[in-house]
Amino acid sequence: MAKKHPSSKQEDIRKIGKVGGYSYSITIPKALIQNLGWREHQKVVVTQEGDALVIRDWKPRRTKGKKR
Secondary structure (H helix, E strand, O other): OOEEOOOOOOOEEOOOEEEOOOEEEOOOOHHHHHHHOOOOOOOEEEEEEOOEEEEEEOOOOOOOOOOO
C-alpha cells in the first residue's frame, strides 16, 4: 500500500520500478483510475510539463450534443 505524504492528504507516494532494460513503471491508485472513468488496457499519453509528468487519455472525451 502506498504511503501518504504528511503535507497532503491528496498525494500518494509511489516508487518508480524498472521494467525491462529501457522502461520504468509507476502504479496508479485504483480510485484515481475509477474517478477518471479509465479501464485496463486504455491508451494514455504521457508528457512532461516542466518538472511534472502529465497523463492524459489518448482520445479526448466528446462533449454531449457535438458531433465530429
